[in-house]
Amino acid sequence: MRNMITYAEETLACFDRLPFNRVDSLILSWAAYLRLPEECLEAHDWRGVRLGELLRAEDFGCLFQRHWDVGSSRRLFTALAASPRFRDIRVMGYTQQADRELEKQFSAMTFQLNGDMGYVAFRGTDSTLVGWKEDFNMAFQYPVPSQEEAGRYLAQAAKHCRGELRVGGHSKGGNLAVYAAAHSAGEVQERIARVYSHDGPGFLGAVLRSGEFQAVTAKIDKTLPQSSLVGMLLEQQEKFRIVKSGRGGLWQHDPFSWVVEGNDFCFLEELTPDAQYLDKTLNRWLGSLTTAERERFVDSLYGLVDAAHIETLAQLRSRWQESVPAILRAASQLDPDTKEFLFQTGMALVSLGVKNFPEMLEG
Secondary structure (H helix, E strand, O other): OOOHHHHHHHOOOOOOOOOOOHHHHHHHHHHOOOOOOOOOHHHHOOOOEEHHHHOOHHHHHHHOOOOOOHHHHHHHHHHHHHOOOOOOOEEEEEEEEEEOOOOEEEEEEEEEEEOOEEEEEEOOOOOEHHHHHHHHHOOOOOOOHHHHHHHHHHHHHHHHOOOEEEEEEEOHHHHHHHHHHHOOOHHHHHHEEEEEEEOOOOOOHHHHOOHHHHOOHHHEEEEEEOOOOHHHOOOOOOOEEEEOEOOOHHHHHOHHHEOEEOOEEOEEOOOOHHHHHHHHHHHHHHHHOOHHHHHHHHHHHHHHHHOOOOOEHHHHHHOHHHHHHHHHHHHHOOOHHHHHHHHHHHHHHHHHHHHHHHHHHHO
């Protein structure tokens, strides 16, 4: 199966010979997950550094920290650093921010591909619990802190990039890219050629019907794997294309599983029945809750996990013998009204799932 790794290893033509495409966008969106060492000052400011110069074995522990698939990430980065298509790209404007009080997890970096084109990439959700909490906050809060930060970052990046702009990201990063483009100033928005959302969650319906989003709708290029869950969250109204994946279920969110044919993805006609089923069930459930109920449900569940005093999903798994009892103790201490609310809200989701199941079989 060809994926973005084999594409990077085999595609050697520079951007003036082979135009920028969706696979290039996914690769740079993945690169936004890299954690650049503090010593690399040129990448942290706007002077920039050649991508090829970032491949240093002594930095591997930092670069791939908290990556979902370190082996594939290292192989892809090695291919990029060696490739005449990617190695001379200048990496600049790297920033990484996390704030538990604001419930904000944000990171971005900018790439000057050549003299005529720049790409602004926003990182998706990492393994921190605060990052996941911000994702869930999108069900009731608009904008979330990272969306506002993305708008400010794009304005700054546009000052330092030459030529036309492309903006993108994977997972939450795709959502941030769409938000930032929609809220960019007129002169910046005119320079934006394309906005890429790779399995990024959608927006509330009222938001997508706004004038800001209507202005960039034609520029949005959204791709989802065939069993997408993350990219179908919230009231999905952005047009999208469906990519074949070599994995199943939620694991299709992994960009290394997306099948590449030639210089593009392998596309399918429709989402799988299970993806359609989950999409319909979750979105109907969200639609049945008021904004206040959504906030209460998310905050209550997060409070239980936060009681275990862990910061990442990896810690939740590795310290489960400590964290699970802590979560159960916190649950037992909830007031009766909150317990009843969580139970009834959860049961409403189960009930909708059972109700929609026959429709999935008919499809």
